[in-house]
Amino acid sequence: MSAKAYSVIGTRPIRHDGADKVTGRALYGADFTAAGLLHGAIVRSPHAHARIKSIDTTRALAFPGVKAVVTSADFPETAERMVDLGEGDTPLSYARGNVLAIDKVLYRGHAVAAVAAASPHVAEEAAALIDVVYERLPCVLTAPEAMLESAPQLHDGKSNLASQFQHVLGDAAKGFAEADVVVEREFNTATVHQGYIEPHNATALWNNDGRVHVWCSTQGSFVVRDCTALILDIPVSRVKVTPMEIGGGFGGKIPVYLEPVAALLSKKSGRPVKIVMTRKDCFEATGPTPGSFMRVKIGATKDGRITAAQAYLAFEAGAYPGAMVGPAGMTVFAPYDIPNAVVDGFDVVVNKPSTAAYRAPGAPNAAFATESVIDELAQKLGIDPIEFRLKNAAKEGTRRVDGPKFRRIGCVEVLEAMKNHPHYSAPLGGPNRGRGVAVGFWFNVGLQSSATLNVNADGTVNLVEGSTDIGGTRTSIAMQAAEVLGIPVADVNPSVADTDSVGFTAVTGGSRTTFATGWAAYEAAQDVVRQMKQRAAKLWEVEAAAVSFDSGVFTSGGRKLTFKELADQLPATGGPVVGSATVNPRGVGGSFAGNIVDVEVDPETGKTTILRFTAVQDVGKAIHPSYVEGQMQGGSVQGIGWALNEEYFMGADGTMMNSSFLDYRMPTALDLPMIDTCIVEVANPGHPFGVRGVGEANIVPPTPAIANAIERATGVRMTRLPMSPPTVMEALWSAGN
Amino acid sequence: MPAQTHVTATINGEPVQFLCEPRQSLLECLRDILGMTGTKEGCNDGNCGSCTIVFDGRIVTSCLVLGVEARGKEISTIEGIARGNRLHPLQQAFLENAALQCGICTPGFIVAAKALLDQEPEPDEERIRFWLANNLCRCTGYDKIVRAVEQAAAVCKQEAAR
Numbered sequence: 001m002s003a004k005a006y007s008v009i010g011t012r013p014i015r016h017d018g019a020d021k022v023t024g025r026a027l028y029g030a031d032f033t034a035a036g037l038l039h040g041a042i043v044r045s046p047h048a049h050a051r052i053k054s055i056d057t058t059r060a061l062a063f064p065g066v067k068a069v070v071t072s073a074d075f076p077e078t079a080e081r082m083v084d085l086g087e088g089d090t091p092l093s094y095a096r097g098n099v100l101a102i103d104k105v106l107y108r109g110h111a112v113a114a115v116a117a118a119s120p121h122v123a124e125e126a127a128a129l130i131d132v133v134y135e136r137l138p139c140v141l142t143a144p145e146a147m148l149e150s151a152p153q154l155h156d157g158k159s160n161l162a163s164q165f166q167h168v169l170g171d172a173a174k175g176f177a178e179a180d181v182v183v184e185r186e187f188n189t190a191t192v193h194q195g196y197i198e199p200h201n202a203t204a205l206w207n208n209d210g211r212v213h214v215w216c217s218t219q220g221s222f223v224v225r226d227c228t229a230l231i232l233d234i235p236v237s238r239v240k241v242t243p244m245e246i247g248g249g250f251g252g253k254i255p256v257y258l259e260p261v262a263a264l265l266s267k268k269s270g271r272p273v274k275i276v277m278t279r280k281d282c283f284e285a286t287g288p289t290p291g292s293f294m295r296v297k298i299g300a301t302k303d304g305r306i307t308a309a310q311a312y313l314a315f316e317a318g319a320y321p322g323a324m325v326g327p328a329g330m331t332v333f334a335p336y337d338i339p340n341a342v343v344d345g346f347d348v349v350v351n352k353p354s355t356a357a358y359r360a361p362g363a364p365n366a367a368f369a370t371e372s373v374i375d376e377l378a379q380k381l382g383i384d385p386i387e388f389r390l391k392n393a394a395k396e397g398t399r400r401v402d403g404p405k406f407r408r409i410g411c412v413e414v415l416e417a418m419k420n421h422p423h424y425s426a427p428l429g430g431p432n433r434g435r436g437v438a439v440g441f442w443f444n445v446g447l448q449s450s451a452t453l454n455v456n457a458d459g460t461v462n463l464v465e466g467s468t469d470i471g472g473t474r475t476s477i478a479m480q481a482a483e484v485l486g487i488p489v490a491d492v493n494p495s496v497a498d499t500d501s502v503g504f505t506a507v508t509g510g511s512r513t514t515f516a517t518g519w520a521a522y523e524a525a526q527d528v529v530r531q532m533k534q535r536a537a538k539l540w541e542v543e544a545a546a547v548s549f550d551s552g553v554f555t556s557g558g559r560k561l562t563f564k565e566l567a568d569q570l571p572a573t574g575g576p577v578v579g580s581a582t583v584n585p586r587g588v589g590g591s592f593a594g595n596i597v598d599v600e601v602d603p604e605t606g607k608t609t610i611l612r613f614t615a616v617q618d619v620g621k622a623i624h625p626s627y628v629e630g631q632m633q634g635g636s637v638q639g640i641g642w643a644l645n646e647e648y649f650m651g652a653d654g655t656m657m658n659s660s661f662l663d664y665r666m667p668t669a670l671d672l673p674m675i676d677t678c679i680v681e682v683a684n685p686g687h688p689f690g691v692r693g694v695g696e697a698n699i700v701p702p703t704p705a706i707a708n709a710i711e712r713a714t715g716v717r718m719t720r721l722p723m724s725p726p727t728v729m730e731a732l733w734s735a736g737n
Numbered sequence: 738m739p740a741q742t743h744v745t746a747t748i749n750g751e752p753v754q755f756l757c758e759p760r761q762s763l764l765e766c767l768r769d770i771l772g773m774t775g776t777k778e779g780c781n782d783g784n785c786g787s788c789t790i791v792f793d794g795r796i797v798t799s800c801l802v803l804g805v806e807a808r809g810k811e812i813s814t815i816e817g818i819a820r821g822n823r824l825h826p827l828q829q830a831f832l833e834n835a836a837l838q839c840g841i842c843t844p845g846f847i848v849a850a851k852a853l854l855d856q857e858p859e860p861d862e863e864r865i866r867f868w869l870a871n872n873l874c875r876c877t878g879y880d881k882i883v884r885a886v887e888q889a890a891a892v893c894k895q896e897a898a899r
Binding site: 012197247638674 | 761774819828843867
């Protein structure tokens with residue numbers, strides 16, 4: 001636990017952008033407007049799989065008010081090559097093809113063409129006048145089916161099995177032979193969506209000087225810049241992205257969908273063009289998280305020692321390769337010290353939208369399988385489920401099945417906190433009730449970040465950074481600068497800058513923003529201190545090394561200047577002080593999370609009610625505890641939705657049957673109790689303040705914790721997500737209840 | 738271009754007039770014609786509550802009201818909640834309780850919660866959850882939102898007692 005006393009870190013200041021966001025003044029992507037603005041509409045495929053025979057835009061172009069129409073034929077002619085879109089290499093034709101279909105449509109809702117017109121309504125009307133002739137092809141919707149020889153092939157000449165991997169640790173066969181009890185089960189999880197409330201949006205202006213300016217809501221303005229440039233085959237230096245406020249992302253606002261299309265429409269029309277997705281578009285044509293088929297087998301000795309584990313993970317990538325099965329393989333057995341394990345992962349393309357990251361992508365699927373099997377093993381062995389986990393918990397030095405050895409981690413501390421939490425021993429208080437537990441892991445990421453601090457004459461500082469703020473990170477980053485400078489956090493004025501005005505900064509994702517961009521701000525503040533020591537030295541006519549700095553005060557001998565006093569003297573001592581820093585940190589600390597959950601299952605309807613929910617997480621160091629709790633609560637509730645209700649209902653023809661918030665049932669305030677949080681702080685030795693990152697691990701344990709609770713309530717083990725009322729009823733009936 | 742209709746209404750206590758097409762929703766009129774972008778669009782089919790406004794004393798999702806229906810009506814939006822330079826106790830409570838993360842749903846929640854407190858000064862947790870079930874938030878898990886509304890109710894009650 002971190003014992004150091006801080007003056008800013010660990011406090012709960014009001015966020016800097018707060019007033020704007022509670023008054024409606026904050027400007028999100030869809031709020032942007034410009035003189036001469038046109039509105040775009042996208043023509044989308046009504047079929048899940050078809051060849052495009054022809055596209056006739058004549059009628060649309062003749063429609064009054066229409067200024068431009070584009071299709072994939074408007075992409076510049078570029079030889080095929082591999083490009084990095086921020087989440088690994090992909091062929092350029094795939095990157096372009098998901099933005100505007102090339103030759104084939106691969107999922108219902110796939111963008112085929114776009115129109116720019118004087119108003120959104122005119123654009124929509126004109127879009128309906130674009131005549132596309134399709135040759136329909138049979139579609140395939142699940143990974144196991146898509147892997148069959150007889151399955152329709154999405155990408156001509158290429159297997160639907162886009163890639164596969166195997167991790168091996170020790171000797172699994174030998175390990176299973178040593179086991180007294182072995183549990184093996186198959187699991188299925190449905191496609192789910194991030195469900196951010198703000199639809200995707202983008203406005204682009206292809207200016208007369210050849211420069212492209214984009215305003216949009218994104219998790220990564222530099223990703224938008226780089227992807228737009230790659231897809232349009234122009235230098236990154238010609239693209240400027242101004243990130244607007246963003247209304248939720250959870251991984252789904254990393255890829256580009258609209259930006260290159262708006263840019264092409266702008267190029268053709270000579271006017272700025274704005275495109276905003278409908279909610280239906282968000283469901284049908286952005287990147288949900290993969291549905292999966294998994295088989296997990298774990299063996300243990302009578303005294304509760306795990307001897308071997310095996311996982312088969314087949315994930316649906318959607319239309320293009322890149323299902324998050326890699327991270328699933330890295331996290332599937334991460335909470336445990338298992339000497340012998342083998343993991344097989346399969347990335348399979350199917351006729352659904354191309355999947356994207358969703359909060360700890362891949363890990364919740366895998367944990368649903370593993371933590372259900374672990375729970376069943378504990379039951380068979382007659383060991384308390386937390387004790388069983390503690391007996392086998394991963395710790396510093398434990399080797400993960402995918403290779404890395406853990407540095408200092410908090411798995412044991414999280415489990416101990418769960419065991420000691422009053423919730424764990426509280427009475428359940430009624431029939432049809434059960435209590436479940438589970439743990440989960442997310443490794444977190446580092447990646448590049450930049451920050452600049454400009455010192456003002458009044459002793460405040462302006463912080464310029466490049467991480468789009470989705471949940472209060474302006475403040476969690478500013479707090480780290482304030483801590484170093486010894487000034488109140490209200491004296492740090494943070495702003496998220498456009499891509500021309502700040503150094504490269506990777507996405508707000510991977511639980512990295514407070515960790516990495518916070519670290520950049522920490523280093524930039526150190527730079528300010530170093531320069532200001534030189535200024536004090538100049539004033540006092542001493543060596544800079546003779547100047548000390550502590551808690552916002554510069555001293556040397558008997559002389560003393562506060563940060564504010566010295567800031568006022570900068571013009572006289574050489575001019576402004578600007579501190580800057582860039583980082584690409586390696587010291588990432590993974591995060592473990594655990595849940596205790598009480599449920600009641602209605603035996604008449606199969607409906608599961610969450611009675612009580614406790615979220616525990618090792619966050620390293622909580623910079624702003626309120627927003628740390630908020631991440632834990634938000635991730636938990638997304639996990640609850642995933643567990644109990646959320647799924648894409650797919651028709652046999654590949655049509656999503658529930659593409660609205662009415663039918664895609666996310667949790668409401670009325671569905672939930674308060675979400676209790678328990679912050680565990682096992683400092684990450686790889687960060688100056690011990691930060692690990694808190695955004696993602698919290699979504700990993702809810703689905704198995706709830707499944708385990710349902711089992712305790714009903715005696716029935718659920719192996720399919722979501723555990724919606726009909727699914728639970730079916731399971732109860734087949735179990736003879 | 739379809740003919741436009743002239744609409745006069747009262748918005749946040751001020752008389753307002755605008756021209757709109759009959760097919761334009763009140764949400765579009767507020768955002769695109771009047772530039773009042775504090776009211777947000779999340780779904781455009783009445784299911785997320787981000788565009789919640791008060792319409793002649795009732796809370797409605799403005800995406801499901803036509804602009805032309807606003808003729809002669811009293812409308813309140815998020816832009817009218819603060820008392821001049823001072824935040825409304827709900828706005829202050831949302832900040833103090835960290836009851837927002839991305840903030841896109843926040844205007845809708847605050848408008849809906851104010852309508853609740855205006856008519857029921859002491860709602861319990863269950864009542865707050867029931868009332869706000871029309872508003873989706875994907876970031877917070879609602880815990881801190883419910884607490885913020887409870888705190889604001891207490892502050893409003895104190896203010897009323899003064």
